[in-house]
Amino acid sequence: MRTIPFSEGESPLVLVDLIHSTRVRDVVQSGYCTALKSDTLYDIQVMMKERHVGGVLITDKTGRRLLGILTVANIMKAFEDGTIQETAEHHMTKTVVTLDGEMPLSFAVEMFDKYSFNMLPVLNDEKLIAGVITPRDIIMYLLSSMNEEVAKLEESVKQAQSLIDKTAGADLDGFAQNKSRVLRYVTIRNDFNTAGKISNEIKTVLKEMGIDKKIIRRISVAAYELEINQVVHSYGGEMIFIITPEKVEILAHDKGPGIEDVDKAMQEGFSTATDWVRSLGFGAGMGLPNSKRVSDLFIINSAKGQPTDVRAVIFLDEKKKEEENRESL
């Protein structure tokens, strides 16, 4: 049997995320055909032909409670057996596999893969019919969501390219003028394949510049935590590193959705990470406290619905650090 070409470990992360975050209720169709158990198979078959459906839900008189299901296969058998004038009651499938609106879409995909159903009824909390779902509905939904995701990715790539173009100039100018370097990078939402690359690249740059190992470690920790936060919690953003002989300044700026309560977010152990994010190794609620601890100066600005802006400064030169501290007193 052919299996569905989707795998947790190998499929692109946008797809894994999509399949996991989508619920059956997002896809369910409210248009479906019902009949009563007292209706004849012949009448039901006429309705199926007229409405182009492959299955009919047999319900009680209210039309909301599911008693069974009748499909093309049942009808064909009835024609063969000569029972087409009988009522649905004794010919419908009574043990119906149903779905719950809250189930992840991946579950519905599995059910269609496992059984050869063309349609599955979806029930609400009160066990009343909420609608039906067909493989076609799933395909349509995924295709349109994938269109959106790909459009977003294309936009990120375009932005990244324009930033790289800008950076090429900025880097050289800055270096010639005052021996400082400005490096800019773009982060992409949920892109765990490249998450962490920016901070490790910065680490290499700083090593090549001959900066003290302990200081490099502090800068890298702040950079990594802020980078991962943009990937995990934001819609994506940019990380700017300004390296001068006195200090390294990290500016992390993203496109939202912002932090509702910044004081709370700064507390050790506070996290809004999902189980999925936790399974990837994040969500201890230690990222922001860690970045603050390793920084000499740490300023965070954010609010619900706003971008999150972080400025973290680490001095390379102890004297400079004392001077600036005195100034700020």
Place this chain on the structure above:
Amino acid sequence: MTFKDLIEKNKCRVFHLESELENQKVVNVIAGDLMSEVLVEDEENLLLITSLNSEQVLNTANIVDAACVLLVNGKTPQAPMIKMAENFGISLLSTDLPMFEACKSIEN
């Protein structure tokens, strides 16, 4: 206990081993599956024990200059992870022992 002892005692599979590591003593150890908890650590030459089998483990290990990553529960790292370990110069091992047993096996 040296890293060599650790490898023998826990029947570790070795995916990458920095030559100078073998005879070094295992001194600083941190165990966990949440990377930010590892980044709290200030010690040098860390041995990082984790059941998280992903590239983020190596990113994290490199950030804190860890010497060695030990995967538990018989996890097998994928090729890109081994490549990263080589590039970063971080030794990468795996043992069939669960987390608790692996930690217990380390004597000081």
